[in-house]
Amino acid sequence: MITSILSGFDKTEKSECGIIQPWKYSDFNKSSNKKIIARGSGLSYCNAGAIENGICIEMKNFNRILDFDEKNETITVETGIQIGDLNNFLIKRGWIMPVLPGYPTITTGGCIAFNVHGKSQYKIGTFMDWVDSITLYHPSHGEIKCSRMENVDIFNLTIGGMGFTGLIMEAKIKIKRNDCQNLEIFKIDCENINHAVQIFKENVEKYDFVYSWNDMNSKGKSFGRGIVYLEKLVSGKTYKDINYKNKLNYASDFPGVLNNLTIPLMCSTYFYSEKIKTKRSIIGLQRGSFPIYGKEVYYYLFGKNGFREYQVLFPFESWENAVKEIQSAITRINISVSLGSLKLFQGKSHNISFTGNGVCLAIDVKATQKSLQFFKELDRITLENKGTINLSKDSRADSDFVSKIFPAYNSFKQNLFSFDPEKIFYSDLRNRLNL
Amino acid sequence: MKECAVIVGASSGLGRALAEHISEKGVDLILIAREARDLHAVANNIKIRYDVNVVTFALDIASLDNIKAKDFVDGCCKKVTIINQVYFTAGMVSERDNTIFSGEVLKTIMETNFSGIALLATYFSEYLQHKKSTLAVISSIAAIRPRSMNIAYSSSKIAMEYFIKGLQHNYEESLINFQIYRVGYMDTQMSFGKKLLFPVASVDKVAACIFKNRCRRKTTFYYPGFWIFIAIIIKLLPWFVYKKLKF
Numbered sequence: 001m002i003t004s005i006l007s008g009f010d011k012t013e014k015s016e017c018g019i020i021q022p023w024k025y026s027d028f029n030k031s032s033n034k035k036i037i038a039r040g041s042g043l044s045y046c047n048a049g050a051i052e053n054g055i056c057i058e059m060k061n062f063n064r065i066l067d068f069d070e071k072n073e074t075i076t077v078e079t080g081i082q083i084g085d086l087n088n089f090l091i092k093r094g095w096i097m098p099v100l101p102g103y104p105t106i107t108t109g110g111c112i113a114f115n116v117h118g119k120s121q122y123k124i125g126t127f128m129d130w131v132d133s134i135t136l137y138h139p140s141h142g143e144i145k146c147s148r149m150e151n152v153d154i155f156n157l158t159i160g161g162m163g164f165t166g167l168i169m170e171a172k173i174k175i176k177r178n179d180c181q182n183l184e185i186f187k188i189d190c191e192n193i194n195h196a197v198q199i200f201k202e203n204v205e206k207y208d209f210v211y212s213w214n215d216m217n218s219k220g221k222s223f224g225r226g227i228v229y230l231e232k233l234v235s236g237k238t239y240k241d242i243n244y245k246n247k248l249n250y251a252s253d254f255p256g257v258l259n260n261l262t263i264p265l266m267c268s269t270y271f272y273s274e275k276i277k278t279k280r281s282i283i284g285l286q287r288g289s290f291p292i293y294g295k296e297v298y299y300y301l302f303g304k305n306g307f308r309e310y311q312v313l314f315p316f317e318s319w320e321n322a323v324k325e326i327q328s329a330i331t332r333i334n335i336s337v338s339l340g341s342l343k344l345f346q347g348k349s350h351n352i353s354f355t356g357n358g359v360c361l362a363i364d365v366k367a368t369q370k371s372l373q374f375f376k377e378l379d380r381i382t383l384e385n386k387g388t389i390n391l392s393k394d395s396r397a398d399s400d401f402v403s404k405i406f407p408a409y410n411s412f413k414q415n416l417f418s419f420d421p422e423k424i425f426y427s428d429l430r431n432r433l434n435l
Numbered sequence: 436m437k438e439c440a441v442i443v444g445a446s447s448g449l450g451r452a453l454a455e456h457i458s459e460k461g462v463d464l465i466l467i468a469r470e471a472r473d474l475h476a477v478a479n480n481i482k483i484r485y486d487v488n489v490v491t492f493a494l495d496i497a498s499l500d501n502i503k504a505k506d507f508v509d510g511c512c513k514k515v516t517i518i519n520q521v522y523f524t525a526g527m528v529s530e531r532d533n534t535i536f537s538g539e540v541l542k543t544i545m546e547t548n549f550s551g552i553a554l555l556a557t558y559f560s561e562y563l564q565h566k567k568s569t570l571a572v573i574s575s576i577a578a579i580r581p582r583s584m585n586i587a588y589s590s591s592k593i594a595m596e597y598f599i600k601g602l603q604h605n606y607e608e609s610l611i612n613f614q615i616y617r618v619g620y621m622d623t624q625m626s627f628g629k630k631l632l633f634p635v636a637s638v639d640k641v642a643a644c645i646f647k648n649r650c651r652r653k654t655t656f657y658y659p660g661f662w663i664f665i666a667i668i669i670k671l672l673p674w675f676v677y678k679k680l681k682f
Contacts, residue, residue, distance in 0.1 A: 002628025023447035023624050025472045061447070064480035078476065089484065 006050035009043050009248060011306025012367045012395045015052035015428050023061050028137055028167065035426035038163045040080065040107030041246055044114065045309055045393040047428040048162060054426060057167065059109055065089065066170060074132055076172040079109030084244040084290065091285055092239050096178035098124045102292045104244040109168045114392040115160035115353040119209035122344040126355055128159040130174045138166030139424060157415050160353035164416050164425045164435065180233035183288035185281050187274060193224025193323055197359055200228065200344045208233050214340035215271050216330060216363060217264040223327045224340060227274045231288065238284040247296040256303020258366050263336035308371050310378050311362040311390035313345055318385035319359045329377040339364035352406040354390035372396065399434035439463040439515045443496065443555060444525025446473035448623035449573060452638035453522055456646055458485040465511055465518065469495045490514050496525055496551030497543060508558035519568040520649060521559045523552045526573065528625050532587045541587040548591035553598045560602050564609040569649040571614040572599050578617060579666045580677065603654065615655045616645060619662045
């Protein structure tokens, strides 16, 4: 075991943890009286895979495919497998992972623990909709097989359970037949943020992936102007063996260059460069599945103090009011937003996962004292407009706020306690959320 | 004709990387390791990804005696039509391996790193002698010269090297390439988190190098290559200087 300082992807939370990296199944049986938590690629924005003075179990060596059942349309994997690796395997054989988060080195275990979404949430749901069964390991309970038919409560508690029920060792995932290896991308200019949502509603059923980039520093009626990306799977054979590298663990001493002057400049440059580029393009599916891959420099620009993201889901009925308040908060606090992005969501709520119906908005800002003041204001807007936030992307929300926005907070907390009164699986996130 | 490789110690580290690399080239495999569950996970992954035949045997090589070893090798050879590569990647280290008085540790390390491998290598050589084939063992830079740390480990590795060279002498007229890899630090459980003097090699690169060299008649290889210079320096150091080194 080694001891190291671990931080979340946004670099705002840090803690000193012991780290072990098992190679064999028998390595999990070694007992310890410390709190433990599984760690995948360490790409949760918050410190979800770390625990101060506890032990992080890195799952990277448990990345094997155990079964590939084309007849029943499932694949069984160890959960340290990276989603890009899995997607490559499937694309090559005429299949696809239905839910793909933005970066290829995210592990399957992380996707289950946070019930993640991809670019096509509205049409195909979140990760939980595609997990058939899981094998969980907990020192007090041993190995537990659970699914929608067997140990249902544990299954439901583990999906979106942030790793608090134990180590997710294996998962059987439903896959989709797909012979298309290309992605046709249409870019549509939107005048403002509400126009983007209108374009979404008109096109969401016609395309496989729909999302937008929005300039949240533009003023007045052009607030949230940007580009809507409409993407469709199209035929073609472009498969290449790609070994995705995790380029997001950037050096912590990289000098930050983003500030109130450079952020609006960067956003305007991006907006106009996207505007003049061709409105229709075709790229390989492997490249197109992960829009952040290859654009990691954006995160390097924040420097050693990192950044903060606020990803919030507002119901359709309160969306326009929420947007007005957000615009007013940005102006009042005088903060520059380096990224705004939208998606449409539909689905039912689950534990304290980021699911539901409405419009999903992600906002990035540089991590400063002002950003905390801004996020406090966003908390108020979220609460008043019946929104929910994505906890995997938030490094500062407290238990009081989270319990107010998630109706299932108390039952989730109680169920976790009933399953594991000793709270063996514990992270900095769990500590902050008082779960 | 389709090739088949045997890997002893295939469930983790270099053995697992070698199994994945070799199968990617279309070679069938016989995988041997102590723990069946790990072995099945490695085997399933390889079968699914690379579409090759994989046979597994759960075996603790430290528990082998002469009869068991012979029976085991006979059993392996009957499973497939032709085996033409045998790789011994199994090995262990112990944090308690720092004094000659740790008798139990010494016994286990010698049985795993030396006698178990020696027994299997003996019977596999008998089988391979009339075929154009490779028998490779993974040694360590720890075998360059004895030192106060990891006494049993370095002794077991040098014993294994001598044994393999003995077999090579015995089968000089055969078609077997006997190969010894003196490998530096690798990114395995042995080196995880340790502050080391020299760069750590990736197991994937070591595996690729071993497979690429399988037809060469050379006996001793260093990987990464710079270790050969370190080995020469360490060997040439006079004892009065060497004894003062702490590494």
